[in-house]
Amino acid sequence: MPASALEIIKQHAGREGGLLPALHELQHTFGHIPTELVGPVAQAFNISRAEVHGVISFYPDFRTEPAGTHVLRICRAEACQSMGAEELAAHAMKILGCGFHSTTPDARFTLEPVYCLGLCAQSPAITLDDQPYARVTPQQLEALLGSAGLQPGGQVAKTEGQP
Amino acid sequence: MNPITVYVPRDTAAVAVGADAVAQAIIAQAAARGSEIRLVRNGSRGLLWLEPLVEVASDSGRVAYGPVTVEDVPGLFESGFLQGGNHPLCHGLTEEIPYLKKQERLTFARVGLTDPLSLDDYSAHGGWNGLQRALAMTPEQIVGEVTQSGLRGRGGAAFPAGVKWRTVMQAAGERKYIVCNADEGDSGTFADRMLMEGDPYSLIEGMVIAGLAVGASHGYIYVRSEYPLAIATLEEAVERATAAGWLGTNIQGSGQSFTLEVRKGAGAYICGEETSLLESLEGKRGMVRAKPPLPAIAGLFGRPTVVNNVLTLATVPVILSRGADFYREFGMGRSLGTQPFQLAGNLKHGGLVEKAFGVTLRELLFDFGGGSASGWPLKAVQVGGPLGAWLPESQWDIPLDYESYAAASAMVGHGGVVAFDDTVNMLRMARYAMEFCAIESCGKCTPCRIGSTRGVETLDKLAAANDTQRPAHVELLQDLCDTMLGGSLCALGGMAPYPVLSALKHFPEDFGLAVTAAEPSA
Numbered sequence: 001m002p003a004s005a006l007e008i009i010k011q012h013a014g015r016e017g018g019l020l021p022a023l024h025e026l027q028h029t030f031g032h033i034p035t036e037l038v039g040p041v042a043q044a045f046n047i048s049r050a051e052v053h054g055v056i057s058f059y060p061d062f063r064t065e066p067a068g069t070h071v072l073r074i075c076r077a078e079a080c081q082s083m084g085a086e087e088l089a090a091h092a093m094k095i096l097g098c099g100f101h102s103t104t105p106d107a108r109f110t111l112e113p114v115y116c117l118g119l120c121a122q123s124p125a126i127t128l129d130d131q132p133y134a135r136v137t138p139q140q141l142e143a144l145l146g147s148a149g150l151q152p153g154g155q156v157a158k159t160e161g162q163p
Numbered sequence: 164m165n166p167i168t169v170y171v172p173r174d175t176a177a178v179a180v181g182a183d184a185v186a187q188a189i190i191a192q193a194a195a196r197g198s199e200i201r202l203v204r205n206g207s208r209g210l211l212w213l214e215p216l217v218e219v220a221s222d223s224g225r226v227a228y229g230p231v232t233v234e235d236v237p238g239l240f241e242s243g244f245l246q247g248g249n250h251p252l253c254h255g256l257t258e259e260i261p262y263l264k265k266q267e268r269l270t271f272a273r274v275g276l277t278d279p280l281s282l283d284d285y286s287a288h289g290g291w292n293g294l295q296r297a298l299a300m301t302p303e304q305i306v307g308e309v310t311q312s313g314l315r316g317r318g319g320a321a322f323p324a325g326v327k328w329r330t331v332m333q334a335a336g337e338r339k340y341i342v343c344n345a346d347e348g349d350s351g352t353f354a355d356r357m358l359m360e361g362d363p364y365s366l367i368e369g370m371v372i373a374g375l376a377v378g379a380s381h382g383y384i385y386v387r388s389e390y391p392l393a394i395a396t397l398e399e400a401v402e403r404a405t406a407a408g409w410l411g412t413n414i415q416g417s418g419q420s421f422t423l424e425v426r427k428g429a430g431a432y433i434c435g436e437e438t439s440l441l442e443s444l445e446g447k448r449g450m451v452r453a454k455p456p457l458p459a460i461a462g463l464f465g466r467p468t469v470v471n472n473v474l475t476l477a478t479v480p481v482i483l484s485r486g487a488d489f490y491r492e493f494g495m496g497r498s499l500g501t502q503p504f505q506l507a508g509n510l511k512h513g514g515l516v517e518k519a520f521g522v523t524l525r526e527l528l529f530d531f532g533g534g535s536a537s538g539w540p541l542k543a544v545q546v547g548g549p550l551g552a553w554l555p556e557s558q559w560d561i562p563l564d565y566e567s568y569a570a571a572s573a574m575v576g577h578g579g580v581v582a583f584d585d586t587v588n589m590l591r592m593a594r595y596a597m598e599f600c601a602i603e604s605c606g607k608c609t610p611c612r613i614g615s616t617r618g619v620e621t622l623d624k625l626a627a628a629n630d631t632q633r634p635a636h637v638e639l640l641q642d643l644c645d646t647m648l649g650g651s652l653c654a655l656g657g658m659a660p661y662p663v664l665s666a667l668k669h670f671p672e673d674f675g676l677a678v679t680a681a682e683p684s685a
Contacts, residue, residue, distance in 0.1 A: 016464065017426070019446030024388075024427055045446070058448040058605075059429030061388050077350030078545055078595070082508035082583045083536070115432055115599070117389055118353035119179055120581065121211040121506060121513025130391060134179035 013044040068110035079120035166199040168220035174207035182215035188236040206361020208275035209515030227257040274361035293483030305376040311487035313499030318472030319576040330459035331377040334467035341382035346435040349548025351507040351579030355473035359393035363400035369476035374421040432603040493519035498564035508581035525559040539584035547576025550658035552665035589670035600659035611656025
């Protein structure tokens with residue numbers, strides 16, 4: 001276990017309700033929350049390992065496995081649906097070759113759903129590595145993913161017209 | 164010659180359509196042409212179809228250009244936009260744009276006008292006046308003023324803010340908390356985000372006033388993680404306000420203290436429910452608590468706690484500075500003041516519209532929203548987030564106030580308005596409501612945890628059913644909704660049936676039902 005992990009844990013253990021901030025910082029530092037940190041976190045916060053696991057598994061933001069190099073999140077909420085988010089998500093799945101909550105085999109992209117980015121007047125909205133994009137068309141999405149290293153061809157299917 | 168002030172919003176809504184690059188391009192062009200400019204990254208005006216909306220200060224007011232792309236920037240300089248020159252993207256004076264001019268902006272008075280983090284801007288636009296006045300008042304007087312204003316919780320439940328504050332004020336205990344619920348997770352809502360990014364000091368000021376009123380000296384702002392820019396803005400604002408003595412142990416030499424911390428959520432919609440939010444702040448799973456005890460009596464860490472939404476708290480300063488009587492002149496019935504409505508989804512002119520209660524959906528959809536973006540007729544509108552009812556055109560003339568909407572089995576909620584054109588299938592949207600509830604349920608109570616999944620299955624069966632099978636599935640669905648409505652611990656399971664039942668009632672044809680059969684009372 002890296003020494004910095006212990007420092008992070010120690011730094012938050014004394015704060016009121018410090019568990020979420022600690023988990024956020026661990027994930028920010030290591031890209032995910034490694035399972036071997038559950039014990040030390042539990043010890044520092046004086047709670048059981050089960051409780052730590054319970055918190056990690058409750059919140060969609062926390063991951064126990066590393067994500068791909070790039071994380072694409074597509075909003076699935078109503079406002080985005082009204083402007084074609086479902087079609088956009090289907091297109092993303094097709095060109096990435098993976099579904100929601102999964103990572104491409106080359107570990108380059110992780111696709112996640114998100115339920116509202118607060119960009120509901122400019123739907124559909126996405127984030128790529130936490131950078132927000134609004135009014136996204138399938139063509140724009142392809143261009144964005146392309147600039148993040150998605151190889152054209154191969155898995156990339158021909159774009160179909162809007163239904 | 165003084166530099167010309169150019170405004171390019173820093174709001175996420177502007178950044179998401181390229182505002183950062185536009186700002187860079189403007190700086191580069193100005194430098195190349197030797198024009199001296201002062202670039203201000205302001206909040207958004209809320210005319211979101213025009214973002215990035217670039218404004219140029221002139222003697223007669225700010226002139227608006229939008230939506231501006233990087234490619235437009237050289238042309239704007241060619242047209243002399245720094246002198247307010249004409250251009251196809253020019254909309255004249257910002258304040259004269261009807262969308263903005265017709266609004267009644269109280270909570271959002273400063274948003275879009277100022278540099279959100281500038282303490283000078285905040286003071287120059289009436290900031291801290293409410294707090295200054297509150298510092299000279301007794302807690303009883305502050306609570307009295309808020310009660311008198313008629314302000315109700317803007318998060319959706321519409322509980323009178325003054326009553327909640329009085330309960331906390333009267334509760335015994337040395338340690339009390341002010342918690343701001345900034346876990347704005349409802350689809351179609353972005354007012355909290357715009358306010359936090361565009362005028363963070365108003366929220367801070369409101370929370371300090373709340374602290375003075377109830378005797379709390381510490382507060383938390385719990386912001387959803389999907390709003391990274393709001394979190395960064397608030398953190399910076401807290402730091403600056405503390406340095407300037409508006410937060411801390413001796414606020415403006417008054418001897419009063421109030422400290423504030425920003426906490427980040429972790430992607431759980433349920434944490435917008437106040438008791439779940441408190442659990443999350445305590446570092447636990449966001450499981451809903453049974454009420455009573457009310458958070459006002461036993462809230463965060465078991466202490467008396469005010470939990471209010473962003474807009475509620477950010478409206479307190481204007482009430483204190485201009486008085487309760489000024490505020491209650493707006494609105495109707497028991498819905499007093501203004502509501503920042505959010506026009507979203509399939510609308511030509513989506514954005515933020517702050518109006519007094521009593522405006523109708525039709526005015527919002529057409530006078531402001533300009534009708535559908537797709538050009539197809541609007542069919543169904545969801546008001547109040549994913550747990551709000553679907554309203555058909557026959558209900559678009561009901562005045563938007565809490566009581567009138569409740570009477571129509573709908574809710575104003577947080578003021579989100581999501582419009583769909585006639586390509587939408589309402590059975591699919593009903594299914595989505597149940598699916599969303601299943602995904603986001605905290606799992607504590609059975610009607611929500613199990614009922615939502617059974618709801619998805621029943622709607623799938625209904626979609627595949629023939630004419631003879633259909634009535635049985637409809638009956639089962641209604642029965643299930645009844646159980647969820649009556650038996651759920653909180654609003655997630657308790658209100659998820661609203662979009663389902665309203666879709667079924669108003670759009671029976673999408674469920675394969677005869678129009679008359681499903682609407683016996685109509």
